[in-house]
Amino acid sequence: xxxxxxxxxxxxxxxxxxxxxxxxxxxxxxxxxxxxxxxxxxxxxxxxxxxxxxxxxxxxxxxxxxxxxxxxxxxxxx
Amino acid sequence: xxxxxxxxxxxxxxxxxxxxxxxxxxxxxxxxxxxxxxxxxxxxxxxxxxxxxxxxxxxxxxxxxxxxxxxxxxxxxxxxxxxxxxxxxxxxxxxxxxxxxxxxxxxxxxxxxxxxxxxxxxxxxxxxxxxxxxxxxxxxxxxxxxxxxxxxxxxxxxxxxxxxxxxxxxxxxxxxxxxxxxxxxxxxxxxxxxxxxxxxxxxxxxxxxxxxxxxxxxxxxxxxxxxxxxxxxxxxxxxxxxxxxxxxxxx
Numbered sequence: 198x199x200x201x202x203x204x205x206x207x208x209x210x211x212x213x214x215x216x217x218x219x220x221x222x223x224x225x226x227x228x229x230x231x232x233x234x235x236x237x238x239x240x241x242x243x244x245x246x247x248x249x250x251x252x253x254x255x256x257x258x259x260x261x262x263x264x265x266x267x268x269x270x271x272x273x274x275x
Numbered sequence: 276x277x278x279x280x281x282x283x284x285x286x287x288x289x290x291x292x293x294x295x296x297x298x299x300x301x302x303x304x305x306x307x308x309x310x311x312x313x314x315x316x317x318x319x320x321x322x323x324x325x326x327x328x329x330x331x332x333x334x335x336x337x338x339x340x341x342x343x344x345x346x347x348x349x350x351x352x353x354x355x356x357x358x359x360x361x362x363x364x365x366x367x368x369x370x371x372x373x374x375x376x377x378x379x380x381x382x383x384x385x386x387x388x389x390x391x392x393x394x395x396x397x398x399x400x401x402x403x404x405x406x407x408x409x410x411x412x413x414x415x416x417x418x419x420x421x422x423x424x425x426x427x428x429x430x431x432x433x434x435x436x437x438x439x440x441x442x443x444x445x446x447x448x449x450x451x452x453x454x455x456x457x458x459x460x461x462x463x464x465x466x467x468x469x470x471x472x473x474x475x476x477x478x479x480x481x482x483x484x485x486x487x488x489x490x491x492x493x494x495x496x497x498x499x500x501x502x503x504x505x506x507x508x509x510x511x512x513x514x515x516x517x518x519x520x521x522x523x524x525x526x
Contacts, residue, residue, distance in 0.1 A: 248357065248360060248512060251508060252513070252516060254509075255460065255513055258460065262456055262459050262460050262463050263456070263459075266459055
């Protein structure tokens with residue numbers, strides 16, 4: 198019984214980490230949207246900032262990936 | 276894990292994670308360190324493809340490039356410009372390493388998109404080796420190039436004095452988290468994309484939603500082509516950023 202309860206908690210916790218996906222989505226959308234807004238105001242400066250765009254997206258995405266990591270730990274390591 | 280899922284669900288004749296099982300390429304049996312597995316075969320294919328593109332493509336060195344030579348030159352110029360833009364002139368020395376990483380990842384990702392193929396980069400074991408190699412390499416390089424002043428990376432001089440210890444702690448944590456996020460980003464993206472395609476493929480067995488499922492697979496496949504390239508690019512660009520931090524640690 199106790200083992201089943203712990204397993205249930207594991208699965209619920211792993212499912213709850215899907216909320217992290219929403220956070221990552223907001224972050225990545227924010228970066229890309231602001232880049233686009235800036236790029237439309239000054240298209241000539243846009244090309245030089247694509248690298249910064251991808252770095253920003255990568256950093257915003259990293260936090261979403263940590264929630265995935267938490268899910269993996271809950272499923273297989275705990 | 277795979278066996279249980281197979282027997283219960285009606286529509287799903289395969290488990291979406293089955294594609295990531297590492298098994299011997301020739302026959303069956305246990306996997307030991309010298310066994311040729313599907314993972315090693317597809318990694319070798321990726322290396323061969325890189326070799327074919329870059330060595331055979333540029334061997335003629337035509338003034339008017341063939342298609343293959345243009346692609347090879349495009350890839351070379353693209354990464355060279357990226358390294359130069361981010362790391363500066365003194366970072367160009369490390370261009371071959373970043374080019375190697377990028378080409379290997381891009382080819383492993385794209386070969387993994389072939390039906391029935393295996394994606395080595397979807398495995399944390401593969402990406403973690405690359406990410407930790409970058410992490411240790413960059414850390415050692417930072418100390419060799421700058422000596423103890425490399426630690427200035429964690430001491431933000433532009434911040435108020437009272438805030439600096441807190442920031443140093445945060446910077447330290449974010450520094451040691453780098454290889455983790457660096458490797459899991461690539462592996463997670465590749466694994467998630469392939470698993471989603473497999474889940475939609477499982478729905479194709481149900482007649483009522485099969486057309487939607489095929490459309491969804493097509494759309495996801497297109498997205499995965501994009502993700503394959505972008506993740507390789509992001510891996511390379513982050514390597515450049517870490518390298519820049521090692522070469523110029525002061526903010």
